[in-house]
Amino acid sequence: MSFLVRQISLTADGREIVRAASFDKGQLSLGRAAENDVHLPDLALEPDHARIEQADERHIRVRAMGTLGFGLDGRTVLRAEIDTAMGAELRFGGHRITVSRDEDGTTILSIRRVDAVSEASEEKEETKVFSLRGLLPGKRLTAWGMALAILVGFLAIPIWSYASRPANDTRNIYKLVGDKAWSSGPLSQAHHALEGRCETCHQKAFVSVRDSACQTCHKDAHDHAPASRIAMARAEPGLGGKLLAGVAAAFGKPPEGACVDCHREHEGAGPMQPAPQAFCTDCHGTLKDRLKDSKLGNAGDFGTSHPQFSALVQTLPGKYPRFSRASLDGKRMDDSGLKFPHDIHLSMTGGVAKMARTMKAQYGFGDALACKDCHKPTADGVRFLPVSMERDCQMCHSLAFEKIGGTVRTLRHGQPDQVIADLRAYYRSTGPAQPVALGGMARRRPGDYAQGQIYHAWFGAVAARPSRADDAIRAVFSKGGACYDCHTVTPPGANGNANWQVLPVHQPMRYMMNGWFDHAAHRTEKCESCHAAAKSHDAKQLLLPGIDSCRTCHGGEKAKADVPSGCAMCHSYHGGDGAPWMPADRSAKRDEVDRPRNNRGD
Amino acid sequence: MATRAPVRTRRAKGEVLHDGFLRHAGFRWLKTATLICLLSIASYMLVDVTPHHNGGSWYGYTMGTIGVLLILWLTLLGLRKRAMTRGRWSLKAWTSAHVYLGLSLIVIATLHTGFQLGWNVHTLAYVLMMLVILSGLFGIAVYATLPAALSNNRAEMTQVQMLDAVRAIDRQLHDAAQPLPHDKAALVRQSLEQDPFGGSLLARLSGRYPRCATARAQAALRHWTGDKPDTGNDPLERIDALLERKQAMLARLRRHLRLKALLEIWLYVHVPATFALLAALTAHIVSVFFYW
Numbered sequence: 066m067s068f069l070v071r072q073i074s075l076t077a078d079g080r081e082i083v084r085a086a087s088f089d090k091g092q093l094s095l096g097r098a099a100e101n102d103v104h105l106p107d108l109a110l111e112p113d114h115a116r117i118e119q120a121d122e123r124h125i126r127v128r129a130m131g132t133l134g135f136g137l138d139g140r141t142v143l144r145a146e147i148d149t150a151m152g153a154e155l156r157f158g159g160h161r162i163t164v165s166r167d168e169d170g171t172t173i174l175s176i177r178r179v180d181a182v183s184e185a186s187e188e189k190e191e192t193k194v195f196s197l198r199g200l201l202p203g204k205r206l207t208a209w210g211m212a213l214a215i216l217v218g219f220l221a222i223p224i225w226s227y228a229s230r231p232a233n234d235t236r237n238i239y240k241l242v243g244d245k246a247w248s249s250g251p252l253s254q255a256h257h258a259l260e261g262r263c264e265t266c267h268q269k270a271f272v273s274v275r276d277s278a279c280q281t282c283h284k285d286a287h288d289h290a291p292a293s294r295i296a297m298a299r300a301e302p303g304l305g306g307k308l309l310a311g312v313a314a315a316f317g318k319p320p321e322g323a324c325v326d327c328h329r330e331h332e333g334a335g336p337m338q339p340a341p342q343a344f345c346t347d348c349h350g351t352l353k354d355r356l357k358d359s360k361l362g363n364a365g366d367f368g369t370s371h372p373q374f375s376a377l378v379q380t381l382p383g384k385y386p387r388f389s390r391a392s393l394d395g396k397r398m399d400d401s402g403l404k405f406p407h408d409i410h411l412s413m414t415g416g417v418a419k420m421a422r423t424m425k426a427q428y429g430f431g432d433a434l435a436c437k438d439c440h441k442p443t444a445d446g447v448r449f450l451p452v453s454m455e456r457d458c459q460m461c462h463s464l465a466f467e468k469i470g471g472t473v474r475t476l477r478h479g480q481p482d483q484v485i486a487d488l489r490a491y492y493r494s495t496g497p498a499q500p501v502a503l504g505g506m507a508r509r510r511p512g513d514y515a516q517g518q519i520y521h522a523w524f525g526a527v528a529a530r531p532s533r534a535d536d537a538i539r540a541v542f543s544k545g546g547a548c549y550d551c552h553t554v555t556p557p558g559a560n561g562n563a564n565w566q567v568l569p570v571h572q573p574m575r576y577m578m579n580g581w582f583d584h585a586a587h588r589t590e591k592c593e594s595c596h597a598a599a600k601s602h603d604a605k606q607l608l609l610p611g612i613d614s615c616r617t618c619h620g621g622e623k624a625k626a627d628v629p630s631g632c633a634m635c636h637s638y639h640g641g642d643g644a645p646w647m648p649a650d651r652s653a654k655r656d657e658v659d660r661p662r663n664n665r666g667d
Numbered sequence: 668m669a670t671r672a673p674v675r676t677r678r679a680k681g682e683v684l685h686d687g688f689l690r691h692a693g694f695r696w697l698k699t700a701t702l703i704c705l706l707s708i709a710s711y712m713l714v715d716v717t718p719h720h721n722g723g724s725w726y727g728y729t730m731g732t733i734g735v736l737l738i739l740w741l742t743l744l745g746l747r748k749r750a751m752t753r754g755r756w757s758l759k760a761w762t763s764a765h766v767y768l769g770l771s772l773i774v775i776a777t778l779h780t781g782f783q784l785g786w787n788v789h790t791l792a793y794v795l796m797m798l799v800i801l802s803g804l805f806g807i808a809v810y811a812t813l814p815a816a817l818s819n820n821r822a823e824m825t826q827v828q829m830l831d832a833v834r835a836i837d838r839q840l841h842d843a844a845q846p847l848p849h850d851k852a853a854l855v856r857q858s859l860e861q862d863p864f865g866g867s868l869l870a871r872l873s874g875r876y877p878r879c880a881t882a883r884a885q886a887a888l889r890h891w892t893g894d895k896p897d898t899g900n901d902p903l904e905r906i907d908a909l910l911e912r913k914q915a916m917l918a919r920l921r922r923h924l925r926l927k928a929l930l931e932i933w934l935y936v937h938v939p940a941t942f943a944l945l946a947a948l949t950a951h952i953v954s955v956f957f958y959w
Contacts, residue, residue: 097845097852108841108856111849131849183837183859185830194864195826195924197931200871204935208942215946219788220953227957246788247954249722267958274959305714309725316956329718341718 068093068117069167070103073177087171093117095157096130103176109158117174123150125164125172219246230264238262252330253337266330272317279324286324287639295322298348298356327638339633339645342366342622346632367630368620373612376576382553386571390578397607402570404551405604410434412599420461428460436592443574446585447644451572454478464547467491476547481567484548485538492534538565576609580635581645689811691763700767704774711778720781722789722955730779734772735948738796741769742941766807773800788954792947795940802936809929817926820919829920833863836913843905851891854884855906858913863920872932874925881917885910 068088073081088102095103098112105114111131120126128144129135136156137145147153149166156162159180165173181187193199226243238261245261252260259265266278280286289295299321302310310321327340350365362372374393381387382402391397410417411434418433425431430438439457440449452458455478464476466488474491477483540546542554542565553568560566593599595610619634620626637645707730716724722731744765751758776796784790824832837859844855861880870876885907892903 099845106842106845108844108847108852108859133849182841183834184862184865185833185837185859189830189864191826191830194830195927197868197871197928197935200868200928201932201935204938207935207939211939211943212946215791215943215950219791219947219950223954224957244954244958246786246791247958248787249789250783250785250787263958270957271959305725305729309728312725312728316959318959338718343715343718 067171068119069171069173071173071175073175091119093174103174105157105160105176107158107160107178114157119172120146122170123148123166125149127155223247227264227270234262234264248331250331251334253332254335255337256330257334273313273319274323274325275319276324279328283324289638292322294356295348298352298359300347300351300355339631340638342631342633345636345638349632364632366621366624367632368616368624368626371612374577374580374609376607376609377573377578378576378607379571379573382568382571384569393607393609393611397609398605399573399576399607400605401572402553402568403572403604404553407598407601407604407608409602410439411436417461424460436596436598442584446588447583448574449584451574458551462547462551476541481542481548481565484541485565488537488541489534492537542567576607581637582635583644687811688759688762688766689807691759696760696764696767699764700771703768703771707771707774707778716781720778721783722779722781724781727779727781730775734776734779735952737768737772737775738944738948741765741772742945745938745941766803769800769803772796788947788950792944792951795944795947799937799940799944802933802940806933806937809933813926813930817923817930820922820926822919824919826923829916829923830863832916833913833920836909836916840906840909840913843902843909846902847906851888851903854887855910858884858910863917864924868928871924871928874921876921879914879917881910881913885914 067090070086070088070093072084072086074084075081093102094113094116095101095105095110096112096114097105097107097110101113103117111133113130114133115127115129115135118126118128124146126144126146127135127137129142132143134141134143135145136142137147138154145153145155147164149164149172152166153164154161155164159178161177161179163175163177165175167173223244223246238258242261244263247263248260251257266274268275268278290298314320327344328337330337332338346365349361349363350370351363352359352361353363364371372392375390376393376397376399377388378391378397378399379386379401380389380398382400386402409415412418413433421430421434421438422432428438439452441457442449454462459478464478465473466476467474474487476487539556542548542556548554548567552570555562555566555568557564587595595614596608598608601608616626618627619630620628622629622631633645635645710726711720714726716726721727744761747761748758776793780789780793784793821829840855841859844852847855857880866876866878876882888903888907888910892901892907895901897904
């Protein structure tokens with residue numbers, strides 16, 4: 066019926082000191098207060114924490130006084146009965162009490178402080194606690210972890226993805242991610258369907274993109290010039306260019322002139338950019354120095370170094386016209402075979418303007434004639450249709466000569482033989498019984514000229530009051546007659562002709578055969594700002610503006626002009642008849658092109 | 668470089684005057700790096716690359732090659748620093764060059780990109796490189812400014828002495844709190860049981876510990892003692908004084924920890940990011956020539 070309490074403590078050098086006390090009573094008090102039998106200076110305990118009682122010979126009962134309880138073999142309990150023969154371990158705050166029993170039945174309570182007084186008093190490793198170790202994962206671990214993750218994610222997976230492609234790749238491009246991280250930028254709009262299918266162009270690993278890859282789809286791309294001439298034309302590269310060529314050659318890249326040299330990809334989504342000017346000027350900037358036989362002038366920049374335009378002009382009109390390219394410098398002539406004074410027609414005063422005013426309602430003319438009244442654009446708006454007598458002239462320049470019933474008979478335009486035949490038939494059937502009131506163009510009265518009015522076309526014939534068909538025919542074809550005003554007429558006998566001949570007229574729709582000019586793109590401009598038609602008194606005067614006129618708005622690619630213009634704006638490298646390739650970013654304008662335009666503002 | 672300013676070189680050899688790696692040899696490497704940057708920028712402006720600057724032009728390749736060689740050499744400091752030597756190629760000279768040439772890499776690599784960045788492995792390498800450089804810059808900044816503050820804060824105590832001071836206060840607190848009733852004793856125990864080296868990384872770097880148990884214990888204690896006269900024999904008064912001392916000691920310790928953490932933290936970015944950079948650089952170079 067007694068307790069032996071052994072308080073064990075450690076000295077600084079780790080030696081155990083045991084203080085034993087015997088209690089010969091049935092109950093021990095335990096707590097933080099000094100008056101307890103078992104005094105444990107432990108702030109985790111209540112002043113009067115627990116009682117330890119002898120229950121019977123072998124058993125003791127431990128009971129907490131408050132609500133805090135104690136630990137018994139790892140569990141927290143409020144009371145416990147312990148077989149001292151079996152032993153147990155109790156835990157009070159930072160103290161451990163081992164319960165045992167000696168041979169004579171005394172219960173032994175061995176008390177040991179197991180926790181330090183405070184957290185700071187625990188053993189600390191200086192280099193660890195005073196550094197960030199423990200707060201952060203180790204540098205080495207992070208370093209290798211990150212490096213490995215990057216090598217797997219950005220090297221191994223893309224290569225695996227490349228190696229494991231199916232031969233017939235029908236996968237959705239939005240599901241391909243393996244080597245996406247390698248793409249230096251999105252593909253252009255036109256090639257968007259190839260996004261993620263790197264091997265379409267990059268066909269072999271470590272082999273650069275070859276022209277053959279492009280030509281799989283682009284089968285009809287023309288060569289610019291024979292390869293040997295291109296090789297001669299290319300300027301000697303600078304030091305940097307040589308370096309690049311060296312690197313390129315070392316890695317097995319084909320020499321310059323490959324498709325990808327001009328057509329750069331991975332430059333961002335949206336329309337592919339036109340080839341930059343520099344790709345052209347590599348050769349054309351100083352072409353004359355190397356290709357001595359070239360007819361082309363050097364062209365380095367539209368704004369500063371570009372030869373004057375050359376237009377394809379007619380030097381000899383007729384059935385077999387002759388053309389030649391002529392620079393637009395100086396006075397340019399283009400003989401279409403037609404006689405036409407622009408100045409009279411565009412004048413704000415005078416007969417034509419007066420006539421136009423009377424026809425406002427019927428033909429939509431203004432106070433005077435404007436360009437659009439005679440010149441009609443093509444459906445795409447790029448050029449103008451040839452002027453047509455029937456459509457564009459006849460409303461004023463009528464060829465009517467007789468009215469039968471309600472029907473007006475007109476001479477057939479463009480068919481002199483028919484004109485002659487018609488006139489002969491007229492005289493044969495009716496005879497010139499009644500002189501017809503006719504007049505030359507200068508003598509027409511307003512209101513008496515329009516189609517449908519009875520009205521004589523044989524102007525000269527009126528004056529002559531012809532009595533025979535031959536006179537009438539001669540009058541029509543001679544000076545003062547209907548044909549002669551606009552056409553060059555040769556009488557019978559000249560040049561071995563049997564009959565009257567009218568020189569055929571050829572109106573070209575395109576003058577610049579190697580450059581592209583789009584009238585639709587210049588809709589905001591007035592016609593007169595480029596074409597000095599109002600001052601032209603002769604149809605032979607070529608009204609094309611020279612390069613200086615263009616340069617008021619257009620400059621080189623990098624110029625500070627209103628419209629910076631690279632070569633590709635007007636010229637096509639792959640030499641086709643159509644417009645040079647342009648990025649398709651003008652959806653709005655394309656809609657307009659599709660719609661027919663009757664009345665153009667210019 | 669070697670032929671310039673021979674007098675200075677000799678002095679640097681003799682190590683007569685102390686100057687740090689930043690001022691080494693009259694800012695020799697700062698000048699070198701500045702020159703490299705100016706040359707790079709000038710050539711970038713003068714060289715007309717078609718259609719526009721990019722990593723695949725000859726200029727881009729040149730810059731890229733210089734950049735990658737520089738990166739490899741800079742990484743070698745990790746090996747070089749383990750062997751301290753003197754003289755022209757002393758560790759100090761090497762470190763000085765590491766710092767300034769590393770900074771010039773900002774210009775070289777940026778010009779290499781031609782300002783074409785995107786979500787890809789190429790930009791990843793660039794970003795990691797910038798991360799390494801910026802963390803290094805942070806490191807230089809703290810190395811230049813914090814050691815003085817660290818020394819002032821320590822007041823000639825060693826780290827172990829600081830810890831021992833806290834321990835001594837803890838022991839006194841433990842003894843002084845013995846007579847207290849349980850609820851008040853629990854407050855003191857909170858202060859004792861909180862690890863002075865605990866707290867998150869954020870607390871360590873900011874030096875702010877809003878959940879400091881010692882401060883809380885003192886505040887609660889003052890709630891009780893505030894309206895009582897100081898008789899001199901109330902154990903709470905003694906505990907209050909002890910908590911006051913502990914707070915002061917903790918403040919010093921925490922300032923010390925904060926400064927040390929700032930001196931260390933950048934390396935936790937600098938070193939792993941360097942390795943990540945080397946990996947990304949490998950992927951960058953391989954990928955460029957793989958799909959070339």
